[in-house]
Amino acid sequence: MRRIFCGFWLVLILPVAGAEIKLTFGDVASNGIPAGFHAALAGGGRPGEWKIIMDAVPPLLAPLSSQALVVARRAVVAQTGSDPTDERFPMLIYDGETFKDFSLATHFKIAGGTVEQMAGVVFRYQNESNCYVLRASALGNNVRFYKVVGGIRSDPIGPEQTVSTNTWHVLGVQCQGNQITCWLDGQLLMPPLHDDSFGAGKIGFRTKSDAIAYFGDTTVIYTPRLPRAQAVLQNVLKEQPRIVGLRLYTLDDGGRPRVLASKEEKEIGQAGTDSELDAIRDGKVYFGRTKGTVVVTLPLRDRNGDPIAAVRVELKSFLGETQDNAVTRGMMVVKTIQERVTSKEELAE
Numbered sequence: 001m002r003r004i005f006c007g008f009w010l011v012l013i014l015p016v017a018g019a020e021i022k023l024t025f026g027d028v029a030s031n032g033i034p035a036g037f038h039a040a041l042a043g044g045g046r047p048g049e050w051k052i053i054m055d056a057v058p059p060l061l062a063p064l065s066s067q068a069l070v071v072a073r074r075a076v077v078a079q080t081g082s083d084p085t086d087e088r089f090p091m092l093i094y095d096g097e098t099f100k101d102f103s104l105a106t107h108f109k110i111a112g113g114t115v116e117q118m119a120g121v122v123f124r125y126q127n128e129s130n131c132y133v134l135r136a137s138a139l140g141n142n143v144r145f146y147k148v149v150g151g152i153r154s155d156p157i158g159p160e161q162t163v164s165t166n167t168w169h170v171l172g173v174q175c176q177g178n179q180i181t182c183w184l185d186g187q188l189l190m191p192p193l194h195d196d197s198f199g200a201g202k203i204g205f206r207t208k209s210d211a212i213a214y215f216g217d218t219t220v221i222y223t224p225r226l227p228r229a230q231a232v233l234q235n236v237l238k239e240q241p242r243i244v245g246l247r248l249y250t251l252d253d254g255g256r257p258r259v260l261a262s263k264e265e266k267e268i269g270q271a272g273t274d275s276e277l278d279a280i281r282d283g284k285v286y287f288g289r290t291k292g293t294v295v296v297t298l299p300l301r302d303r304n305g306d307p308i309a310a311v312r313v314e315l316k317s318f319l320g321e322t323q324d325n326a327v328t329r330g331m332m333v334v335k336t337i338q339e340r341v342t343s344k345e346e347l348a349e
Contacts, residue, residue, distance in 0.1 A: 021097060023106075023218040025052045025075040033092065034077055040091040040204070042128040042148070048090025048207070049081035057107055057216045058168055074216070076107075082210040084115040091122055092215075093204035099123070100200035101223040103174040107216030108205075110138045110165045117165060119213035123173055124201035132198060133206060134173055134182050138163045143184050147197050158182075158189055168216065200225060228349040229261035229309075230268070232340045236333065237263055243333065244293050245314030248300065249276040250347060257310060260347065272310070279310035287323045290314075294321060296330030303342040311337060 025034050030052045033039055041047050056071045079090050108119045120135025129151040136143045141163060144156035161184060163169065172183035180193045205215045226234075229248055237243055245264075249257040249272045257272030257280060278284040279299045286297040294317045299307035313330040341347055 018103075018221040019224050021220045021222070023094065023220070025077050027075055029053050029075065036096050037077075037092050037094055037204075040093055040128045042089040042091065042151075043085070043087035045085030045088030045209075046081060046083040048079045048092065050077060050079055050090070050092050052076070053078045053214070055109070055214055055216075059217075076109075076214045076216040077205070078111070078212070078214045079205070079207045080212055082113075082212065084210040086115065086209055088209050089128075089206060091125075091128065091204050091206045093122070093125060093202050095202070097202075097220075097222070098200055098225060099175070099203060099220065099222050100225050101176050102203075102220055103172070103222070104203060104218065104220045105170055105172045106205075106218035107168050108136070108171055109168045109214040109216075110136070110163065110211065111214055112165070112212035113139075113210045116209035116211045118208040118211045119215070120206050121171060121173060122202075122204045122206045124175065124198035125204055126198060126201050130198065131201065132180065132195075134171060135206060135208070136161070136163045136169065136171065136184060138165045143182075143189055145180070145182055145190070145193065147195060149197055157193065161189070227261065229341065229347050230265070232337055233261045233263065235340075236336055239336070240333065242316060243313065244316055245295075245312070246333070247312040248337070248347075249280065249310040249312070250308070251277075251280060260309070276310040276312065280307050283307045285327060287326055289317065293317055294326040294329075296326050298327075298330055298334045300334055300337060300341070302344060308344045309347060 033050050034052055039048055039050055052075050054073050055076050057074050058071050110117045110119050117138035118135055120133060122131045122133050125131040130149055132147050134145050141160060142158060143161045144158040146154045146156040169185050174181045178194050178196045182189045207213045233246055233248060237246060247259050248261040250260045252258045257276035259267050259270045262268055275286040275297045279297050283299045288295045293314050295314045297310055297312045300309040300311050302308045311334045313333045315329055
């Protein structure tokens, strides 16, 4: 599968059957961080000042004909804070998805700055102290890749490259496993890199010091990740095909149980009941019967024995089955899951 981005003929080799996300910023200017993003800051100085402005931007995708509009005024997101602190790295992180294998293309424009004129992207971002960075510098006339691990930057890698200010450029990144490939305006910047520091993470925009930078339409084509909890449940169901129903619940931000993983993927995100809440908070066990089946709700415990989730197991019943029989059978299923998920952090992967 191939996709061509913009008139620069940036060609990215993309994962088969990839999903696509197009990040745009609406059609009007507004103050504040755009929906679906949050601001972060590495180093010192003041936080970034992110807002949506209007600017003339070329299309990210190549026009279908030579008569098509070359540029159009559209909303872009800008970092306008001019704090000159040297080790100041404002970032704007996209919250909507965590990416493993993906191809990203984004417009950017360096619009000003005295101490620094720099703009770029972060990817496989864990937090402000752990991520990959690809950035372009108009003052340094170079493009560099580096990683940040535990707040320590690696030696930068990349070519000397003229990066003009007040001009829209296209930055491209592709991650496939541990291979990282980088482009600027359709030109391969360096041979593919290989690094195992981060296998997946968020994406976002990054500037430095007093650099004023704009970021326009961004396209990400990616292979959707299967959350760890869902993968574990799928494997358990393959090994134990007699299980009629299987759901795993965790607490949402409001403290209510919701389905994190399920035999029926359409149930993911659905609200739970007080039974699941009691199993997570107090380690309680619940039993019930339906026609031809038994249902047991049990706590899923971490390696220290503390409840971190609830598991609802539905099994075919047999003649003379007691509550104790059913709970024992349900506990065997939960024990299998606990062997593969031993902490709350692993549930979130």
